[in-house]
Amino acid sequence: MVKHSFSNLLGREQRQEESAIKALRAIKKIAQKPVLHFAIFAVILSVIKVLSEQKILQSSFATAVGSTIIFCIVGLGFCLLLGYSALASLGTAGFIAVGAYCAYFCLSQWQFTIGTAFLLAILVAFVVGVVVGFISLRIEGIYLAIVTLGVAQILKEAFAALKDTIRLTGKQITISWLNDMRLTTDHVYFILVIALFILMVLTKNLMDSPTGRAMLAMKNSTSAAQAFGISLLKYRLLAFVLSTIYAAIGGFLYMLFIRNASNSSDTLFALSTSLNILGAVIIGGTKSIWGTIGGTFIIYGIDKMFLQDIEFFRANPTLITLFCGILVIVVVMFFPGGLVQLLLEIKLKIKKLIVKIREGIYGKDIG
Amino acid sequence: MFDAYLSIFIGVLPSMCAGILATFAVTIIFKTSYTTNFAQGVISALGAYVSVEITMMLGWPIWLSVILGIIACFAVGVAIDVGIFRQGRYVNTLGKQIISMGLISIIIGIIPFIFLVTKLEAVPQRPFISLTEGFKIGSTFVQYNTLISIGITGVLLALVFILLQKTKWGLSVRATASNEIVAGMMGVNTRIITAVSWGIAGGLGAVAAIIYVGNVSLSSGYIMTMTQINAFLAGILGGFATFYGPVIGCAIIYLLNALVGCVCVHVEGLSMWKAAIVYLIVMLLVLWKPQGLFGKRTVKKV
Numbered sequence: 001m002v003k004h005s006f007s008n009l010l011g012r013e014q015r016q017e018e019s020a021i022k023a024l025r026a027i028k029k030i031a032q033k034p035v036l037h038f039a040i041f042a043v044i045l046s047v048i049k050v051l052s053e054q055k056i057l058q059s060s061f062a063t064a065v066g067s068t069i070i071f072c073i074v075g076l077g078f079c080l081l082l083g084y085s086a087l088a089s090l091g092t093a094g095f096i097a098v099g100a101y102c103a104y105f106c107l108s109q110w111q112f113t114i115g116t117a118f119l120l121a122i123l124v125a126f127v128v129g130v131v132v133g134f135i136s137l138r139i140e141g142i143y144l145a146i147v148t149l150g151v152a153q154i155l156k157e158a159f160a161a162l163k164d165t166i167r168l169t170g171k172q173i174t175i176s177w178l179n180d181m182r183l184t185t186d187h188v189y190f191i192l193v194i195a196l197f198i199l200m201v202l203t204k205n206l207m208d209s210p211t212g213r214a215m216l217a218m219k220n221s222t223s224a225a226q227a228f229g230i231s232l233l234k235y236r237l238l239a240f241v242l243s244t245i246y247a248a249i250g251g252f253l254y255m256l257f258i259r260n261a262s263n264s265s266d267t268l269f270a271l272s273t274s275l276n277i278l279g280a281v282i283i284g285g286t287k288s289i290w291g292t293i294g295g296t297f298i299i300y301g302i303d304k305m306f307l308q309d310i311e312f313f314r315a316n317p318t319l320i321t322l323f324c325g326i327l328v329i330v331v332v333m334f335f336p337g338g339l340v341q342l343l344l345e346i347k348l349k350i351k352k353l354i355v356k357i358r359e360g361i362y363g364k365d366i367g
Numbered sequence: 368m369f370d371a372y373l374s375i376f377i378g379v380l381p382s383m384c385a386g387i388l389a390t391f392a393v394t395i396i397f398k399t400s401y402t403t404n405f406a407q408g409v410i411s412a413l414g415a416y417v418s419v420e421i422t423m424m425l426g427w428p429i430w431l432s433v434i435l436g437i438i439a440c441f442a443v444g445v446a447i448d449v450g451i452f453r454q455g456r457y458v459n460t461l462g463k464q465i466i467s468m469g470l471i472s473i474i475i476g477i478i479p480f481i482f483l484v485t486k487l488e489a490v491p492q493r494p495f496i497s498l499t500e501g502f503k504i505g506s507t508f509v510q511y512n513t514l515i516s517i518g519i520t521g522v523l524l525a526l527v528f529i530l531l532q533k534t535k536w537g538l539s540v541r542a543t544a545s546n547e548i549v550a551g552m553m554g555v556n557t558r559i560i561t562a563v564s565w566g567i568a569g570g571l572g573a574v575a576a577i578i579y580v581g582n583v584s585l586s587s588g589y590i591m592t593m594t595q596i597n598a599f600l601a602g603i604l605g606g607f608a609t610f611y612g613p614v615i616g617c618a619i620i621y622l623l624n625a626l627v628g629c630v631c632v633h634v635e636g637l638s639m640w641k642a643a644i645v646y647l648i649v650m651l652l653v654l655w656k657p658q659g660l661f662g663k664r665t666v667k668k669v
């Protein structure tokens with residue numbers, strides 16, 4: 001009797017332990033899911049906004065984060081193009097302009113609803129991407145940068161001739177199915193966060209899918225990829241069109257959030273934007289989502305969040321461009337993996353150091 | 368009507384000279400360093416800044432400013448090759464392209480720190496001779512400045528082509544262009560050849576930009592972007608396989624520009640899309656001949 005209850009007790013304890021281990025494993029499994037990391041990041045971004053509304057953080061800080069989120073979205077598209085298909089484009093600014101002008105014309109001139117305007121912007125970006133990509137990618141990969149450079153310039157000039165300064169007012173940005181509720185910039189901030197989250201998840205899934213692997217194969221060796229039956233034109237075109245659409249979404253959201261953009265004074269539609277996005281993606285690490293976002297925060301975020309408060313940096317706005325250029329060259333020449341790889345290497349070194357310290361204290365592990 | 372057409376064609380000539388020089392610069396770097404140098408435009412803008420700074424801020428004569436501008440860009444070109452591209456020999460083609468894009472950011476960032484001209488509200492046009500001086504063909508006014516630009520371009524191009532075809536240096540450049548490793552085995556010092564090519568490209572770019580700011584005011588470091596785009600497209604159109612192909616391609620692009628400009632006189636609202644139409648025609652030509660008009664078919668061996 002006693003023996004029986006004892007074994008029962010033991011069994012219960014064991015069961016409890018087992019279930020605890022199981023739960024821990026499940027938690028660990030969930031914690032390793034990238035979607036959860038993205039969600040945590042989105043929550044952090046939202047908290048920044050809430051804190052700034054409670055006057056704990058400056059409101060300009062939240063605005064800076066918001067505009068950086070927009071460039072993160074554009075950067076994600078560029079990451080697909082550069083990191084996964086090894087194609088460089090200099091037309092990003094032109095495609096941002098496509099999205100921004102679509103938003104302006106649809107919402108202010110033609111009074112479409114936001115949903116229709118958004119779909120139209122994506123459609124236009126898709127068409128532009130397919131046409132430009134189909135012509136330039138057929139010739140040879142390295143010509144894409146040249147052709148997109150020209151296309152961006154044409155788009156900029158044509159848009160400037162159509163309307164030089166575009167501006168949206170609060171009256172024009174309403175949601176019809178919510179009793180014509182006006183979208184304030186505070187609302188748009190949360191839309192930005194949600195859009196970034198969705199696009200991060202989509203990009204991650206695309207990267208892990210057969211399509212992403214095909215793109216990666218193409219990047220590493222075009223001949224080998226072709227030998228495995230991967231159509232170069234198809235996947236390059238896909239990557240280019242996707243990056244065009246991401247840029248257009250960025251431009252569309254920019255118009256909703258910042259509300260005005262000008263062709264003459266602003267640098268948003270100029271070549272420097274394309275170069276900064278390229279710099280951001282390369283500095284962060286071309287193949288990684290976190291690298292892209294980190295790089296964008298380095299190039300755009302630090303400048304807008306902190307440096308604008310310092311007089312010296314406000315007087316010399318080109319300093320950040322210079323800094324970006326130097327970083328790009330250093331990264332390309334010495335750290336091809338970007339910041340992400342650098343962090344990984346540091347992590348490995350720390351692990352090795354810990355092992356060495358342990359050996360120093362306890363002696364070498366012979367077994 | 369004929370006079371209007373003629374004036375359009377004459378009006379395009381100065382920028383065509385700048386374009387041809389820029390094209391040659393892009394071509395020589397493409398052939399010796401195997402990369403498309405996206406920084407060509409800003410390097411040449413640097414030359415224009417040096418020249419304008421010297422004439423406007425120091426008041427020195429214009430011929431001296433041109434020479435100093437060329438020397439400055441030559442030095443910058445050599446420095447870029449020796450300091451950056453030589454260290455990054457094992458970087459792939461895309462990496463080289465990206466390095467040249469990074470160079471754009473560096474030069475654009477550095478210009479406001481060096482040149483006092485950037486502090487001015489606006490910089491006026493700075494021709495070799497006043498733009499009001501000239502003569503008339505029929506009722507079309509031709510500026511002496513245009514003629515000088517054409518003269519300088521012609522002399523420089525002739526000089527470089529003679530150097531390329533007739534001298535030992537030219538032979539080694541052509542050898543390096545066709546295969547760098549074999550040229551090195553045959554005793555060509557490819558390092559010096561590449562460095563000098565970068566220098567020459569910089570110098571030609573400086574002349575191009577100085578000619579260009581004779582008609583357009585120097586507003587920013589991006590001033591040569593359009594010329595550079597035309598130069599690249601000319602390279603694709605003419606085919607990078609030869610040295611003369613891109614130059615002829617460039618002339619074709621600018622003449623097409625003038626031709627479309629003539630059509631635009633008659634159709635209202637079309638001038639906005641002028642550049643787009645020209646590029647579309649060029650792209651269709653390239654689709655028809657993917658190797659370029661004067662290109663040779665290359666066979667890739669695996």
